[in-house]
Amino acid sequence: MSDKFEVVVIGSGPAGYVAAIRCAQLGMKTACVEQWVDDKQKTLLGGTCLNVGCIPSKALLDSSHKFVEAKDHFDVHGISTGKVNIDVATMLARKDKIVGQLTGGIAGLFKANGVTSVQGHGKVLAGKKVEVTAADGSVSTIDAEHVIIAAGSQPIDIPPAPIDNDVIVDSTGALAFDAVPKRLGVIGAGVIGLELGSVWSRLGAEVVVLEALDDFLPAMDAQIAKETKKVLTKQGLDIRMGCRVTGSEVSGAKKKTVTVSYMSGDEEKTEKFDKLIVAVGRKPSSKNLLAPGCGVNLDERGYIFVDDYCATEAPGVYAVGDVVRGPMLAHKGSEEGVMVAERITGKKTAINYDCIPNVIYTHPEVASVGQTEQQLKAAGEDYKIGVFPFVASGRALAANDSDGMVKLIADSKTDRILGCHIIGPSAADLVQQMVIAMEFGSSSEDIALTVFGHPTLSEAVHEAALAVNGHAIHIPNKKARKK
Ligand code: FAD
Numbered sequence: 001m002s003d004k005f006e007v008v009v010i011g012s013g014p015a016g017y018v019a020a021i022r023c024a025q026l027g028m029k030t031a032c033v034e035q036w037v038d039d040k041q042k043t044l045l046g047g048t049c050l051n052v053g054c055i056p057s058k059a060l061l062d063s064s065h066k067f068v069e070a071k072d073h074f075d076v077h078g079i080s081t082g083k084v085n086i087d088v089a090t091m092l093a094r095k096d097k098i099v100g101q102l103t104g105g106i107a108g109l110f111k112a113n114g115v116t117s118v119q120g121h122g123k124v125l126a127g128k129k130v131e132v133t134a135a136d137g138s139v140s141t142i143d144a145e146h147v148i149i150a151a152g153s154q155p156i157d158i159p160p161a162p163i164d165n166d167v168i169v170d171s172t173g174a175l176a177f178d179a180v181p182k183r184l185g186v187i188g189a190g191v192i193g194l195e196l197g198s199v200w201s202r203l204g205a206e207v208v209v210l211e212a213l214d215d216f217l218p219a220m221d222a223q224i225a226k227e228t229k230k231v232l233t234k235q236g237l238d239i240r241m242g243c244r245v246t247g248s249e250v251s252g253a254k255k256k257t258v259t260v261s262y263m264s265g266d267e268e269k270t271e272k273f274d275k276l277i278v279a280v281g282r283k284p285s286s287k288n289l290l291a292p293g294c295g296v297n298l299d300e301r302g303y304i305f306v307d308d309y310c311a312t313e314a315p316g317v318y319a320v321g322d323v324v325r326g327p328m329l330a331h332k333g334s335e336e337g338v339m340v341a342e343r344i345t346g347k348k349t350a351i352n353y354d355c356i357p358n359v360i361y362t363h364p365e366v367a368s369v370g371q372t373e374q375q376l377k378a379a380g381e382d383y384k385i386g387v388f389p390f391v392a393s394g395r396a397l398a399a400n401d402s403d404g405m406v407k408l409i410a411d412s413k414t415d416r417i418l419g420c421h422i423i424g425p426s427a428a429d430l431v432q433q434m435v436i437a438m439e440f441g442s443s444s445e446d447i448a449l450t451v452f453g454h455p456t457l458s459e460a461v462h463e464a465a466l467a468v469n470g471h472a473i474h475i476p477n478k479k480a481r482k483k
C-alpha cells in the first residue's frame with residue numbers, strides 16, 4: 001500500500017475504532033491497521049473488548065445469572081421449573097454470535113464512515129510512517145500526517161502458573177470452557193477474576209479465589225468493598241486473601257488437574273483444581289510496535305508515555321486506551337480516541353479523568369465514580385456522606401433484588417458531589433447518573449431537589465443524596481456523618 005492517509009490508527013479496539021470513526025467523521029482520510037485475524041484470515045475488528053473482553057464476559061454473566069435466577073429464585077414468585085440445566089455449548093454459541101454481530105458491526109461502521117481497514121501488524125517508524133506486516137508476511141509502508149497508537153493490552157502471565165490453554169488459562173480461555181469445571185481456581189481477586197469466577201460458580205463450579213493482597217478491592221471505597229466481599233462469599237465464592245500463588249503442577253493424562261501451591265502468611269498450602277484461571281492483571285501491548293528513532297517513548301511501567309491529551313513525545317503521534325496510563329477501561333480509551341481526533345482538527349477537547357466510572361459486573365453490580373472515603377480521609381478533606389440501602393427501595397424489593405447500597409459523598413462546605421459508590425441492582429446504570437451530575441458540578445442538594453420517577457432503582461440515588469444532609473425520607477436519618 002503506497003497511499004497517504006491523514007490519520008493511521010494502529011489497533012481496532014474501543015480506543016482505536018472510535019478514534020478512526022471520529023477522524024473520518026471530521027473529514028480526515030483514515031486507515032485503521034489491525035493484526036488480529038480469524039481462522040479464515042479475515043480481519044477481526046473490535047479488539048479485546050468485543051472479542052475476548054467486555055462483551056463476551058457480559059454475555060456469559062447474563063446467561064449464568066439467568067440460570068441462577070431460574071434455579072434458585074423463581075420459586076419465591078410462585079414459579080416452579082423442575083430441574084434447571086445448563087447447556088454450555090449453547091451458552092458459548094450465543095456469546096460467539098453476539099461477538100460476531102458486534103465485530104461485524106464495526107466493519108459496517110468503517111465502511112459507512114469511509115475508514116479503510118488494513119490487515120497487518122503495525123509498527124511506528126520515524127517520520128510518521130507505519131510499517132504493516134500482513135498475515136501472509138507481505139510488508140508495506142503507509143505514510144500518515146498523524147498516527148494514533150491504540151495497541152491495547154494483554155493478560156499478564158506469571159511464572160508460577162504458566163498458561164497452557166488447557167488446564168491453566170487466562171481470561172480468554174476462561175470464556176470458552178467447554179464444560180463447567182468441578183473445582184475452579186482463580187488467581188487474582190480483581191475485576192476480571194471476580195467476574196469470570198462468578199460465571200462458573202453460578203453454573204455449579206466450586207470456586208476458590210486466591211489473592212495475594214490482604215485488602216479486598218483496595219482501590220474501591222472500603223465500605224462498598226467489604227459489602228461486595230460479603231455478598232460474593234454468600235453466593236459461594238471462596239475468596240482467600242493474603243494468599244500468594246508460588247507454583248503449580250499439572251498432572252494426570254486423560255483427566256488433568258492442577259495442584260496450586262500458595263503462601264498464606266508463613267504457611268505453604270496447596271489446592272487441587274480441574275481448571276485454573278490466571279487473572280492477575282493486564283500489561284500494555286508494545287511488543288515490536290515502535291521502531292528505534294520513531295521518537296515515541298515508554299514510561300517506567302512499559303506504557304506509551306503521553307501527556308494529558310494523549311500526545312506522545314513524537315510530534316503528530318498519539319496513543320490512547322490501554323496502551324497508555326490510566327484505568328484499563330474500554331470507555332476511557334474510546335473517549336481518548338475522540339479527544340485525539342478532535343484535537344488533531346484544532347478543537348480543544350479534553351477528558352475529565354476524575355469522572356470515569358468503573359464497574360464490576362457481578363450480581364449485584366458494583367460501580368463507582370470519583371473519590372472514595374479513604375482517599376478523602378487521607379487527603380484531609382472535609383466531607384459528608386449519605387447512604388441508602390436497597391432493602392428500603394420498593395423497586396428493589398419488588399424485583400427480589402435488594403442487596404447493597406448507594407453511598408454518596410459530598411464536600412462538607414460546598415456540598416459538591418465528590419464520589420458515588422454503589423453495590424446493587426443495575427449499579428452500572430445508576431452510577432452513570434452521578435457521573436453526569438459530577439460533570440455538571442452538581443451539589444448533593446441539586447440531586448435531592450430533582451424529581452425521580454417512582455418506583456425506580458434511581459430513587460435509591462435520590463435518597464442517598466437526601467441522606468447527605470440528613471433529609472432522607474424512607475430511612476431514619478442518622479445524624480449526618482461528617483468528618
Ligand atoms: P484493545 O481492546 O486491547 O485493542 C487493541 C487492538 O490492537 C487489538 O485488536 C490488537 O490485536 C491490536 N493491535 C495491537 N498491537 C497491534 C499492532 N502492532 N498492529 C496492529 N494491531 C495491533 N472494560 C470495560 O470498560 N468494561 C468491562 O466490562 C470490561 N470487561 C472486561 C472483561 C475482560 C475479560 C477483559 C479481558 C477486559 C475487560 N475490559 C473491560 C477491559 C477492556 O476490554 C479494555 O480496557 C479495552 O479493550 C481496551 O481498549 P483498547 O482499544 O485500548 O485495546
Ligand code: AMP
Pocket residue numbers: 158160187188189190191192193210211212213243244245246279280281282
Ligand atoms: P487486577 O489488576 O485488578 O486485574 O487484579 C489482579 C490481582 O491479582 C491483584 O489484586 C493482585 O494482587 C493479584 N495477584 C497478582 N499476582 C498474584 C499471585 N501470584 N497470587 C495471588 N494473587 C496475585
